[in-house]
Structures are given as C-alpha cells and as structure tokens.
Amino acid sequence: MKKKVSIRDIAERAGVSIGTVDRVIHNRGRVSEKTRKKVLHICEEMNYEPNVLAQRLAADKAYIIATFTPKPRRDNAYWRFPLEGINKATEEIAGYRVTVKQFFFDINDEESFRHESLNMLVTQPDGVLIAPIFHREARDLARKLDLNNIPYVFIDSRIEGTNYLSYFAQDPFRSGYLAGRLIWFHLKKHSEVLVVNFTADLENHLHLKQREAGLRQFMKEQNYKGHIRSLNISPRDELLLSHKLYENIHHKTRGLFTTSSAHKVARSIRKIRKKELMFVGYDLTPDNVKYLNQGIIDVLLCQKPAAQGYGALRALFDHLVRRKEVSKEHPMPIEIVVKENYEDYSDI
C-alpha cells in the first residue's frame, strides 16, 4: 500500500528540518510566517496525517483515570457490575500507559462520598468516572473538577447543569413505560396491577418515581380501565412486606411491578399461585436471577451496568488519549430479560 507521509517527508519537500515542521504543526511559534504557510500548504497537499502510534510513543505521558462508585456489598451486589465493565476496559487499554485507580464510597453515607472524593482528587487524575448517587455532593465534586479542567463522565444517572464529558444511564420513565407494555401482554379486561416501591422516601429517589410514572402513562395511553395500586414500603419495615403484599394481591391482580429490590418481593410471594401473575422487576443481580429461574419473576429490565462502566471508561480514554470526539449522550438500552435469555447478559 501507499506509504504514509511523515513529517520528514514534509520537511524534505519544504526544504526545512523536521523540527520546523513540528513547530508549525503544534503552533509552538518561532517560525516565520512565510515558512509556516509553506509547510501548512505542503501538509495539505501531501495529505499528511499524524501517526498516532508514534505520537503516543513519543509523548510518553502516563494518564491517570479515577473511578468513583459505591462499594459493592452483599446487600448491594448491583455495583459489582459497573466495576466489571471498568475492569474489562482497563485491561483493554493496558499498554497505553493509562493507570486506572478505583475509589469507593458507602452508598448509605453522604459523608463518605465527600471524604473519599478528596482522596481521589489528591491523586491528580486526568479524568474521572462518577456514579452521582448523592445529588448535592456529586454536584460539588463536578464543580471542583470543572475548575481544574478535569473531564468527568457520569454513569447510572447524571447531574443536570454540570459540564460532564458524557453520561451513560437509562431513562427511568421510558423503562417504566416499557414495563407497562410487558404487563399489558398478560392483562385481561378487568385485571389489576400492583406497583411496589421499596423505599422510605420516594421523593428522594426520583428514578423510582419516574419508573412508576412511565408504567402509569403506558396504561393510560392504552385506555386501561383496571386499577393500578401503589404500595410504598420502607426498607425499615421489611418485615411487614409479606403481610402488605398479601393484603394487596388478590385474584384480580395479574400484573406486579417492582421499581427496585425485586428479589425481596419475590421471596415474599413465593407461595402465591404464579401463572396468574406477570411480575416485572429490575436488574440482573444474583438474587433476582434466582427468582427469575424459579419462575417467580417473569421479566427483569436490565440497564446494562457493566456496559455503562465499560463505555464510560472508554469514553475517557478516547477523549484523553486518542483525542477523539466523544458523544455527550449515552442513553442505555432497556434490555428485556427473561429466564430464557438471561445468560446472554451475564457477561459484558
């Protein structure tokens, strides 16, 4: 194939040294206007494109990317998945002089977010991946990063009004809307649907609220006449869950939608006759998958957490190292997972 032109070729043709060409290309100044024009013209003419390999090799800069996510724990298996994606991307970009440092905070403790974010900042990262669980604290962190001109990417959700490089998250309303469709397949004319929100403060977990809103919107658009009940229950009252469910599920109930922690609801309703009930929940955690396999849960909506971690890290890499344009928006697909295809989603 036709050989690529190098700055040496340019230099030769222009009758100058490669140093001069280098200065022109990088706008380092100290070149006469006449020479500059000439070199640029020849670059154009010979269709010069820099050799990325040689650039990176010569630049020899070691990048540091920091990740900042909730610490995965037994009752919080979900956050292992983004880490898997992060680890995969880390492996792939090994050899490019990029160091990825992982930092964690406690998902139930705003203070740990503040504290650990400082630990992260002192490593002087060149880019940061953030799961902005705590709105206010995450916004403060974003501001600091903006001040220092450090690019950052959000996963899971995003903070409006910040200057993020990109985000990778699912639209909660749309996913609820889709859940509506799935339950709809199974409904009869006079059935009922039960929505379970497992949280103490629905207003502080807007994505759960939006999931429910999406489902109700769908039913409304279908002119569904049956009743849609909501059951909001705090994690503190977990012991009451079983009782509450029995109270709210009866022979007309043909749809069940949990906006989080599907496995807890699944455990409670194990004994209810199942073929009658279309049960849709979220996320492929091991606990949830167990009940999916048992046929208690029918569908799990997946937000591809591993892909989020993977994509976000690669976005930072593309931006920092490869200097490529990165798309600012990355709405994650809403994956429909049933017993028969959940294996497809066990890896990234």
Added chain:
Amino acid sequence: MKKKVSIRDIAERAGVSIGTVDRVIHNRGRVSEKTRKKVLHICEEMNYEPNVLAQRLAADKAYIIATFTPKPRRDNAYWRFPLEGINKATEEIAGYRVTVKQFFFDINDEESFRHESLNMLVTQPDGVLIAPIFHREARDLARKLDLNNIPYVFIDSRIEGTNYLSYFAQDPFRSGYLAGRLIWFHLKKHSEVLVVNFTADLENHLHLKQREAGLRQFMKEQNYKGHIRSLNISPRDELLLSHKLYENIHHKTRGLFTTSSAHKVARSIRKIRKKELMFVGYDLTPDNVKYLNQGIIDVLLCQKPAAQGYGALRALFDHLVRRKEVSKEHPMPIEIVVKENYEDYSDI
C-alpha cells in the same frame, strides 16, 4: 505512577541484552534453555506487557483485512447492519495502518460468491470476515484460507469443521425457544399457535427450521396442549400468502411466529383483529419496525447484526495487530425488542 516495564528493564534484570529478550519473547530460538527460562521468569515476575504502540511502530507492517458479505439491497436491508458495525470498527482502528476492503456477493447467486471471493483473495488479505451464506462455497473458501494460513471470522452463522478464528452468530434453536416463552405469556388454555416459514426449502435453511424446533420444544416443556400449526410457503408463492394466512388463523389462534420476513406476513394480516394475536418475528429491518410501530408485530427478536460486524472486525484486529487471544465462540444475545425500546437498537 509505576512505569511500565520494557524489554530493556527485563534485559537489565536478567543480565542479558535486549536482543536476547526479544528472541525469547518471539521464540526466535538461538537462546540457551537456561537463559530462556530466566528471562521468561523475569517477564512473569515483573509482569511484562508489550507496548502495542511501539510494536506496531517498529513492525511497520500495513495490514489488510477483507470483508465478504451479501450486498445490501432494497429487499435485503438486513445486510446494511453488519456493514455499519464494520464501518464503525474500521474508523476506530484507523491510524493503526490497517486497511479494510469490503467485498460483496449477491445473496441469491452462489456463482457471484465464488467469483467475488477470488477477487478478494488476489488482494492478499491478512485476515477475512465472512458471512457464510452458501454453505458449500463458504466451506471451499475457508479451505483456501486455511491453506494460506489466513485467519477468518464468521458472522451470521458458521461452517462446522472449518478452522475459523472466531464466529459471531445467534443460536437459532435458543431464539425459537425464547419466542415460545413470549408467546406463552399471552396464551390461554385452549389457544393455537401458527408458525410461518417463508422459504422454498426448509432443509436448506436450517436456522429457520431450528427456530421452529426451539419454539416447539418450549411448548412441549410447558405441557402445552394446544395445537401448533406450521405453514411453509415459498417466496415464489408470495401472492398466496394472504389467502393461506386467512385459512390458518382463526378465533383460537393467539400466537403467531414467523421465522423470517415478518413484514410480509404483517402486511397480509393487517386487517385481522389484533389484540387477540401475539406476533413474534425476527430482525429490526425498517419494514419490520414499521409494523412493530403499528402494533401489528408485537415482538422482534434481534440478533445484533451491527454488533456482529463490529465484533468480528475487532476480533481480526485483536488477533492480527494486538496479538491477543481471541475467544473462538461468540454466541450473540437474543434481544427482545418491542415498540417501546426498538429505538435503543437502532445504533450499535
């Protein structure tokens, strides 16, 4: 941060020259067993990983990758998608001295496959991506490539008994099995299911046959007592389709499964009352999506054709350029697509 170890570091620690380390790493021989072991041991110990950039720069080889897929046409929109994935991957690896050349054949003409494959071979590609539509011809091509030690990757399906580097395709049986589950959600005790195979020769399109087999297997395992009809119709008899469908769909029919060309069936049954019928088909072609949006088709199973093209090209890149181990098996996930999330699948 900790500097990456180079072969120089290895050489220093081992008390040999970098040339020796190079010979060990590349198995060029002419190194005493003792030295070899020592160097390898130190590589392990220092966790040496080659710098891809420097490797590529030094090798200074320009790779050629050829792709060989059906030419996308108006009645064959599907094959645009793999190309999109191929183009995306091509962009990503631009700058690594890799040239991707696309070759096409006519999906209805075995002769064009043979002919174009020769055109492809004369470019002396270093790796090939193949859509093995014609079993016998594809096998011949694979043999030639094997003889010349040119690695190749299959998409869409694979030819058993060949020495492919990797494949990216969906398991047709499993996808039919999954379709069974989806239709099952909608069935009543005494309903019927209709399966439509749109082909002249089911034996020559085994993946369609396997899709149907998967569905039947699922129903069998559920102890489904209702009837499952099969309607095999040749594309030549397309005009009869409408009539045949009316003949085979009646008030008890609550499931409709097309193993291909869903849009043609959809067009024919537009006028049949719909809410009663759960219609599952394959592939997100524009025609199919149109009927998905109109509510005629309920679910499309997607085999991620763009991801297949993308993954296959990257696999070749990883193998040739990055010399990384490539997984031989890449079963594609079976994506469940409904009206409410099809947009998520419009890009890669």
Added chain:
DNA sequence: TAGGTTTGCGTGTACGTACACGCAAGTTTT
C-alpha cells in the same frame, strides 16, 4: 556600540520494539 533579547531554524535524543547483522565459542564435516 557593547550587551542583551528575540526570531528562526537545525540537531540530537528519547519513546519501546523488531530485526538484520556480526562475532566469538563450540560442534560437526571433510
């Protein structure tokens, strides 16, 4: 006008790897 600064350019080394070559010591062939 001596001294300093700026402008404009070339040279040299480094990045990490591949590979051709060379050379001494040991081994086989004639």
Added chain:
DNA sequence: AAAACTTGCGTGTACGTACACGCAAACCTA
C-alpha cells in the same frame, strides 16, 4: 586438523513523533 557450520548472544538502526537544546542572525536597549 583445517574448513564449515551451529549456538548463543550483543550491537545498531529503523519506525514517526515530541521536545529540549543550541546557535546564528536580526533586533532592541542604554
């Protein structure tokens, strides 16, 4: 035993770019 290989290793150059350094000539300052 001389000639011809083989084994085991080191050296040197190339890949294309970045960047520090150096050095004239031109320009400015006091």
